[in-house]
Amino acid sequence: MILIETDNLTKTFNGTNAVDGINLKIREGACTALLGPNGAGKTTTLNLLTGLMNPTKGKISFDRRYSGDRRKHLGYLPQYPKFYGWMTGKEYVVYAGELGGLTASEARSRAEELLKLVGLTDAGKKRISGYSGGMKQRLGIAQALVHNPKLIILDEPVSALDPIGRREVLELMKRLKETTSILFSTHVLHDAEQISDDIYIIQDGRVVIDGGLEELQKKYQQPTVHIETEENIEEWSKSLKNAPWVRHLKAEKQKLTVTAESIEDARNALLADERLRQLKLNKFEVEKTSLEDLFMEVTK
Numbered sequence: 442m443i444l445i446e447t448d449n450l451t452k453t454f455n456g457t458n459a460v461d462g463i464n465l466k467i468r469e470g471a472c473t474a475l476l477g478p479n480g481a482g483k484t485t486t487l488n489l490l491t492g493l494m495n496p497t498k499g500k501i502s503f504d505r506r507y508s509g510d511r512r513k514h515l516g517y518l519p520q521y522p523k524f525y526g527w528m529t530g531k532e533y534v535v536y537a538g539e540l541g542g543l544t545a546s547e548a549r550s551r552a553e554e555l556l557k558l559v560g561l562t563d564a565g566k567k568r569i570s571g572y573s574g575g576m577k578q579r580l581g582i583a584q585a586l587v588h589n590p591k592l593i594i595l596d597e598p599v600s601a602l603d604p605i606g607r608r609e610v611l612e613l614m615k616r617l618k619e620t621t622s623i624l625f626s627t628h629v630l631h632d633a634e635q636i637s638d639d640i641y642i643i644q645d646g647r648v649v650i651d652g653g654l655e656e657l658q659k660k661y662q663q664p665t666v667h668i669e670t671e672e673n674i675e676e677w678s679k680s681l682k683n684a685p686w687v688r689h690l691k692a693e694k695q696k697l698t699v700t701a702e703s704i705e706d707a708r709n710a711l712l713a714d715e716r717l718r719q720l721k722l723n724k725f726e727v728e729k730t731s732l733e734d735l736f737m738e739v740t741k
């Protein structure tokens with residue numbers, strides 16, 4: 442089931458498209474990462490989804506099973522959340538619950554439940570001003586969950602944190618994704634690889650690559666062999682074209698690049714190749730491209 446879908450979502454600021462025709466399909470039950478470098482348009486996209494901004498062009502549709510204003514069904518943690526430092530964590534979640542329409546007693550019991558979920562039961566009694574970055578983000582996540590949303594949207598939930606805070610929040614998100622659909626943004630591929638099911642890589646307001654995490658890893662983590670010889674190897678390379686271990690092959694004069702199913706198969710097959718043994722090799726190099734290489738390349 443698709444919870445939220447956008448069609449050609451566009452936001453223009455002063456003649457420039459910060460979001461430039463983005464199509465998203467956020468699946469229910471999935472953890473989706475919006476991955477992109479600074480200024481890619483992540484926050485703007487999330488602000489459009491949460492209704493904090495109106496799109497210049499394009500459409501956002503929310504799952505028809507859930508009626509009314511979609512904002513009722515969304516929880517949101519902004520990139521730079523503001524907390525009242527003088528409040529206790531619990532007071533803050535109660536306050537958010539009451540703003541979201543819960544009665545005072547509902548808000549209190551919901552706050553207790555959520556503080557337990559995010560590991561702040563004891564800290565909830567203390568003032569937020571004494572919280573670490575990771576604790577603040579976990580409190581922000583509790584706040585985003587207060588009205589039981591269908592989807593929580595977290596804008597760079599771990600970017601500003603030190604390694605300990607990062608781990609705390611990523612662990613929490615890992616647990617949450619068992620029960621809640623999550624959409625979060627990050628500029629760190631590693632974060633996305635740790636917890637997401639689906640990834641959208643965005644750059645200059647456009648989706649450049651998207652898909653399931655495993656599918657993308659498989660597609661881009663390909664072992665590649667580069668061969669260079671003294672002789673022209675275009676003719677010889679044709680004999681490899683239909684080999685079962687070859688995924689993709691590009692030959693030009695003395696150079697050949699082969700992408701393989703597995704590095705072992707490629708190595709074994711090539712080293713056993715009689716013709717190759719007779720060639721004067723200048724280079725035989727094995728390389729493993731990864732999603733990281735791809736991300737660096739598309740966002741460079």
Ligand SMILES: Nc1ncnc2c1ncn2[C@@H]1O[C@H](COP(=O)(O)OP(=O)(O)OP(=O)(O)O)[C@@H](O)[C@H]1O
Nearest residue numbers: 454459477478479480481482483484485486520628
């Ligand atoms: N309110 C605004 N008015 C004018 N330009 C804006 C506004 N908000 C964002 N932009 C521009 O839109 C582009 C995308 O910004 P956005 O904040 O969405 O990127 P981002 O991916 O969230 O970046 P970051 O990783 O730094 O948070 C940037 O060039 C930014 O300067």
Ligand SMILES: [Mg+2]
Nearest residue numbers: 483484485520
């Ligand atoms: Mg941002």
